[in-house]
Amino acid sequence: GEDVEQSLFLSVREGDSSVINCTYTDSSSTYLYWYKQEPGAGLQLLTYIFSNMDMKQDQRLTVLLNKKDKHLSLRIADTQTGDSAIYFCAESIKARGSTLGRLYFGRGTQLTVWP
Amino acid sequence: DSGVTQTPKHLITATGQRVTLRCSPRSGDLSVYWYQQSLDQGLQFLIQYYNGEERAKGNILERFSAQQFPDLHSELNLSSLELGDSALYFCASSAPNREYEQYFGPGTRLTVT
Numbered sequence: 145g146e147d148v149e150q151s152l153f154l155s156v157r158e159g160d161s162s163v164i165n166c167t168y169t170d171s172s173s174t175y176l177y178w179y180k181q182e183p184g185a186g187l188q189l190l191t192y193i194f195s196n197m198d199m200k201q202d203q204r205l206t207v208l209l210n211k212k213d214k215h216l217s218l219r220i221a222d223t224q225t226g227d228s229a230i231y232f233c234a235e236s237i238k239a240r241g242s243t244l245g246r247l248y249f250g251r252g253t254q255l256t257v258w259p
Numbered sequence: 260d261s262g263v264t265q266t267p268k269h270l271i272t273a274t275g276q277r278v279t280l281r282c283s284p285r286s287g288d289l290s291v292y293w294y295q296q297s298l299d300q301g302l303q304f305l306i307q308y309y310n311g312e313e314r315a316k317g318n319i320l321e322r323f324s325a326q327q328f329p330d331l332h333s334e335l336n337l338s339s340l341e342l343g344d345s346a347l348y349f350c351a352s353s354a355p356n357r358e359y360e361q362y363f364g365p366g367t368r369l370t371v372t
Contacts, residue, residue, distance in 0.1 A: 189360065
């Protein structure tokens with residue numbers, strides 16, 4: 145449950161859709177998350193999905209989960225310059241003797257939105 | 260604003276010294292988590308407390324210790340500091356029975372010179 149992989153950079157034009165991808169290795173992941181980090185700020189919980197779901201939509205955000213391929217994606221519709229930030233994928237695993245609390249993070253994807 | 264507060268925002272200290280980082284969770288949250296964000300290691304889980312008791316331990320060095328007090332605030336103590344301890348230290352909190360929703364504070368940036 146410790147290998148969460150993301151591409152490091154993504155650039156898009158304002159108004160386009162952005163798709164940020166993530167792969168994870170632990171098939172017993174219980175929740176998968178997307179966090180956003182702006183410069184000098186903490187981590188903002190954007191959205192999360194329970195592992196028995198395939199999709200979750202929340203306004204401009206769509207999360208897709210492919211459990212077979214252990215692939216998670218975050219689609220941001222109508223991307224704005226204010227969406228420029230680092231986006232972290234994370235997973236939590238419920239295993240015997242442990243809690244859900246420990247999050248395993250990817251290295252983050254720097255999203256740059258050009259006007 | 261997540262409702263989680265951390266102090267200080269920045270800390271600069273010398274090798275060999277000891278520092279204490281402080282975290283206040285959101286109102287009503289019983290769990291507190293500490294994470295370290297560094298260029299080398301990325302974001303790593305250090306330790307979790309629930310209502311004053313240690314619940315889970317991650318990649319926390321023996322030189323580091325933490326506690327959670329009766330008022331639920333938490334402190335992370337870092338001693339015998341090394342240059343490699345320079346990092347952003349985040350605290351997060353979650354509500355009872357909602358450990359899957361962690362809200363992060365703004366972090367403390369520690370620079371060891």
